[in-house]
Each structure stands twice: as C-alpha cells, then as structure tokens.
C-alpha cells in the first residue's frame with residue numbers, strides 16, 4: 001500500500017482551507033534554526049564555506065592537517081562521518097564531536113567526563129563551535145553548523161557544506177591511503193547523472209523533507225511536507241523492491257546510500273514522533289527500506305560506528321523547545337533499530 005495515498009492531497013488542501021484563513025505570503029526567521037520560513041514552510045539557509053582540498057591549492061592534501069567538527073545527532077554531519085570511515089581516513093583527518101544539546105548559543109563542546117561519546121576541540125580548545133566561525137571572521141553572523149572541515153595549519157574553514165565535504169573526501173586524500181580505500185569512489189563518472197537525479201528528489205523530499213515537516217509552522221505547510229515526504233518514501237520502497245540490492249543502485253555502494261542512510265536511521269526513533277512524520281514507520285510499513293537500512297547498519301563497516309542513537313534522540317527532543325517544550329525524550333521505539 002502506498003502510504004502517502006492515505007492522506008489524500010485534496011483532503012489536505014480542504015482541511016487547510018477550512019481551518020485557516022488564506023494568508024498573504026509571509027516571510028520570517030525560524031526561531032529554532034535561524035533558517036527562513038515562508039508561509040510556514042521551512043526554507044534551509046545556504047552554507048558559507050566552499051573551498052576544496054587539492055594539490056597545488058591553498059589546501060593541499062596532507063595527513064593530520066585537516067579536522068572534522070561534527071555532531072553525532074546531525075544527519076548532514078553523519079554523511080561526512082560515514083565517508084571518513086568508508087575511505088579509511090580516520091588516521092588522516094582528526095575529529096571533534098560536539099555535545100548533543102544545542103541551546104540558544106548553538107553547539108558546544110562537552111566538559112571533561114560529561115559525555116563519553118563527545119570529543120573536545122583539541123585543535124583550538126574552544127568551548128563553543130561559534131568561536132570557530134568567529135575565528136574566520138569576527139563579524140560572522142551566518143549559521144553556525146556542522147559538519148565543518150577545518151585546516152589546522154592555516155586555521156581556516158575549508159568547507160561546511162556536507163554535500164561538498166563528502167565529495168572532497170572521495171578522492172582528495174587518495175595518495176595517502178591504502179590501495180583498498182583508494183579504489184573506492186562513491187561518485188564514479190558512469191553513475192554521476194543517475195546519482196545527481198536521485199539526490200535531487202531525495203534531498204528535497206526526504207533529507208530536507210523531514211525538517212520541512214517538523215519545522216513547518218502552519219497546518220497546511222506541515223501536511224504538504226509530510227505527504228511529499230511519504231510519497232518519496234514510497235518511491236524509495238518501490239525502487240528497492242525492484243533492485244537486486246543490496247545498495248540503492250544495486251551492487252555498488254554510492255553517494256546515494258551515504259546521503260539516504262542518515263535520514264532513514266533517524267526516522268523511526270526520532271522523526272516519526274518529533275517531526276510528526278507519522279504516516280508510517282520504516283519497520284512496520286517499508287520492508288524493503290528496512291532491509292536495506294539494516295544491511296547498511298549491521299553489515300557494512302562504517303555505518304554503525306557513526307550512529308549514536310542516544311545523541312540523536314536527546315539532541316532533537318531536548319534542543320527544539322518550540323516543538324517539545326519540556327524536553328522529555330520518548331523511550332521507544334524499542335529497539336532503536338531491529339536486528340537482522
């Protein structure tokens with residue numbers, strides 16, 4: 001059964017019309033994320049740093065020169081963490097993991113012994129991620145986001161856009177790693193057109209779609225986002241049902257898997273209740289997605305290692321006060337992910 005069809009578009013529009021006055025377009029800042037909101041619809045702001053790592057450039061590939069600042073809660077940062085693992089770059093690029101709680105001053109680093117899974121800022125000794133952005137420009141007023149790929153030598157942010165960071169990691173350090181990792185390219189030329197095409201709708205409807213659902217500030221915007229999300233979940237389910245797997249495009253693990261997994265793994269344990277993405281759950285309604293996700297998590301080294309359900313559940317439910325004012329984290333589902 002195509003889950004999205006359970007909530008019929010016309011019903012959605014009619015519900016929205018009869019419950020709410022038709023308003024002129026209004027634009028505002030989303031208080032949770034400092035992103036824009038137009039007519040209640042969440043609009044993600046662009047990131048600010050877009051350099052690359054390349055030979056003979058300001059940022060040449062070197063072992064232990066670059067650092068990754070991440071949150072285990074963040075799906076965008078998780079893309080970078082997965083790629084760092086898959087490409088065997090854990091000894092080449094060092095890591096800081098922020099505390100799961102994001103307050104009105106943004107991400108912070110944990111105090112010693114506060115959380116065993118956090119890694120402090122061993123590079124600059126900062127207490128807040130904001131300080132890293134202010135180090136670049138004391139007047140910086142944009143969003144302070146993870147992931148950040150940082151150059152320890154020049155003390156400059158190389159790139160803070162996850163879709164670009166992962167592509168840097170696919171190849172930039174290939175001369176510094178073992179041949180078995182060097183040969184892995186998750187965006188090979190022959191598949192690029194196909195990958196780009198799928199990235200487009202998966203990003204808009206699913207990766208960002210869960211946020212559009214959760215951060216919508218009107219009933220109409222929410223219902224539009226959540227139905228679009230589940231239509232695209234149905235689409236992923238049919239693609240996986242027809243494919244021989246185990247990956248999205250078949251035998252080869254590609255960027256699509258690296259970008260899809262971080263959203264899927266947060267779905268049942270977080271997005272279903274916290275972002276109201278509850279037309280269905282992966283474990284009950286999407287058997288092919290469930291099998292695909294479980295295979296990545298349990299069988300493919302690199303995915304489980306960077307999945308921290310505690311950080312994920314605590315971050316969303318205790319940081320977004322406008323969604324969950326008391327910050328109580330639901331216990332279920334149990335288990336966070338089903339066994340194979």
Ligand SMILES: N[C@@H](CCC(=O)N[C@@H](CS)C(=O)NCC(=O)O)C(=O)O
Pocket residue numbers: 032033034046047073074075076077106143144145146147160161162163
């Ligand atoms: N387009 C960015 C989005 C990054 C992003 O939004 N990260 C969130 C965490 S999931 C963040 O750091 N938010 C902090 C804030 O908005 O203050 C990317 O893909 O890297």
